[in-house]
Amino acid sequence: MTLLMHLTDVSEQEWASAFQAALPNHKIVTRADDFDPKEIKYIYVWKPENDAFDGLENLEVIFSLGAGVDGIVKHPRLPKGVPIVRFVDDELTQCMTDYVVTNVGMHHRQMTRYMREQKSKTWDQYYPERASTINVGIMGLGQLGNDAAQKLSHLGYNVAGWSRSPKNIETIEEFSGADQFDAFLNRTDILVCLLPFTPQTQDILCMENFKKLRRGHLPGGPAIVNAARGGHQNEEDIAVALQDGTLGAASLDVFKTEPLPQASALWVLDNCYITPHIAAISGLDAGIKLVTSQIARYEETGELKHIVDVSRGY
Numbered sequence: 001m002t003l004l005m006h007l008t009d010v011s012e013q014e015w016a017s018a019f020q021a022a023l024p025n026h027k028i029v030t031r032a033d034d035f036d037p038k039e040i041k042y043i044y045v046w047k048p049e050n051d052a053f054d055g056l057e058n059l060e061v062i063f064s065l066g067a068g069v070d071g072i073v074k075h076p077r078l079p080k081g082v083p084i085v086r087f088v089d090d091e092l093t094q095c096m097t098d099y100v101v102t103n104v105g106m107h108h109r110q111m112t113r114y115m116r117e118q119k120s121k122t123w124d125q126y127y128p129e130r131a132s133t134i135n136v137g138i139m140g141l142g143q144l145g146n147d148a149a150q151k152l153s154h155l156g157y158n159v160a161g162w163s164r165s166p167k168n169i170e171t172i173e174e175f176s177g178a179d180q181f182d183a184f185l186n187r188t189d190i191l192v193c194l195l196p197f198t199p200q201t202q203d204i205l206c207m208e209n210f211k212k213l214r215r216g217h218l219p220g221g222p223a224i225v226n227a228a229r230g231g232h233q234n235e236e237d238i239a240v241a242l243q244d245g246t247l248g249a250a251s252l253d254v255f256k257t258e259p260l261p262q263a264s265a266l267w268v269l270d271n272c273y274i275t276p277h278i279a280a281i282s283g284l285d286a287g288i289k290l291v292t293s294q295i296a297r298y299e300e301t302g303e304l305k306h307i308v309d310v311s312r313g314y
């Protein structure tokens with residue numbers, strides 16, 4: 001009954017100590033400890049290295065520290081048939097909604113314009129339109145996208161969502177599937193990406209799609225907000241679009257290469273709002289509670305919640 005921590009860029013020791021306190025009858029190990037790979041029944045993973053699953057012949061469950069599981073699903077030596085459980089938590093959802101609401105509000109309220117005017121000490125009483133004139137479009141209506149959509153809708157925005165399958169959410173307009181994607185883009189002023197990173201969603205934030213966004217409503221041009229994965233965005237296209245007016249502004253929390261390389265053109269654009277992958281974090285207390293309750297349920301009933309569909313990639 002051993003649980004292995006395999007956490008890149010995160011303190012394995014901190015998580016191991018917290019798990020040991022919560023699971024006194026289980027053995028918890030980090031990669032730095034001596035252990036027999038055959039004793040590992042559970043693994044808790046973030047950004048798995050190539051050898052992450054080597055020799056884990058008796059592995060029964062893979063727990064993801066992240067809500068996004070692309071790093072696990074695309075792993076070249078992912079053991080077949082072992083369930084992957086992803087991170088689903090209200091606090092994480094709330095943090096993501098905070099990020100989305102803040103950035104949508106910033107673009108709606110013309111922050112780029114006022115920052116530019118502040119730089120040139122210009123006093124120009126331009127009044128932004130009210131929220132109900134702004135069409136927000138959220139790509140991905142899962143755990144995170146759905147919550148952000150509801151909260152934005154409460155704030156008065158015209159919210160639409162796009163997902164693979166229809167959800168029948170009353171408060172928002174819904175689009176689904178590839179067939180309805182263009183119609184969704186055509187009505188959108190501020191485009192938010194909360195999709196999982198899969199071959200189908202790769203580079204979805206590209207010039208071709210930016211050109212389909214609604215123009216003439218949001219002063220300065222349509223805006224994008226990406227808090228999902230860097231792989232969703234064509235960063236060269238974003239830099240060009242921000243300079244030629246195809247986009248008015250962009251808020252980016254994630255990047256193809258993280259940390260964002262110094263050479264990236266995005267750093268110096270005053271209509272690009274960069275944050276270092278901090279939109280929402282999987283908290284220690286929440287993670288311990290989630291995984292320990294899943295392990296308890298699994299050992300009692302054999303059941304798990306929030307299992308990833310590996311064939312879909314999320």
Ligand code: NDP
Pocket residue numbers: 067068069096139140141142143144145162163164165166177194195196197198200201227228229253254277278279280281314
């Ligand atoms: P979910 O799996 O709950 O939701 C994914 C949504 O995307 C679903 O509505 C799904 O549709 C939709 N979707 C998937 N593929 C397609 C497609 N090809 N076309 C249209 N819609 C599609 O994910 P979460 O909401 O929990 O998380 C979303 C992402 O947010 C994560 O994958 C992760 O990358 C990112 N994230 C980023 C963080 C940060 O700090 N920046 C923190 C946490 C997560 P359907 O419902 O029909 O299946």
Ligand code: OXD
Pocket residue numbers: 065066067068069087280281282
């Ligand atoms: C996640 C993330 O997927 O932090 O949870 O990016």
